[in-house]
Amino acid sequence: MFIKIKKNCGIYMEHNGLEKQHLVPVTSNFLINLDQVAEISFYTIKEKKKRYDLEGHEFDVQPHTRVIHLQMSYTYAMTKESINGTKGRLIERSYYKLYFMPEEMGQYAELRQKIEDRVLNL
Template sequence: MFIKIKKNLGISMQHNGIDKRHIVPVTSNFLLNLDQVAEASFYTLKAAKTHVDLEGREIELPMHTAVVHLQMSYLYALYTEDKAGRKGRMAERQFYKLFFRPENLDPYLELRGVIETQVANL
């Protein structure tokens, strides 16, 4: 199953392809394959956090910003040389963090509902 993240919904994103202090607004539609997600977590920020956009401008995420953190499977990983310089390869799983400001919780609740339909609660 795919989920479509639509542009212009006020969603910001962070992923492995950018520095951890950066976040970017979602400016084009994209699809995520839920079959490739190994872990999903939902949480809210307990304190305001400051990040920067790609132009270096500060962006503050207020307290109670909702976050969907999708950790992808190892099949969807970047393989690099070991950071300590030893032989071998290290698998760095890709992730996507989607940030929904407190005034923009409808898309968050919709996305969370879709993901939770794929979950069996025992």
């Protein structure tokens, strides 16, 4: 099953292809295949956090912002052969964090419900 993230709907995204602490607004529609997601977590930001846009301008992520963190399976991982100059192997899985600002709770609730519908609770 795919989930569709719609452009220009107030969702911001972070992923490990970006520099640390950078968020980008979703400016085009894209799909995420839930069959390739290994872990999903839902949480709420409790205090104001500083983040940056692509131009390096600082902005605040407000408290009560909801986040859906999608950790992809190992099929979508990068391998690093050197870690801080030391030989070794580090497998870094891809992830996507979707930030739903407090005024966008309808989008968050809809997406979370679609994901929850695919969960078997024991």
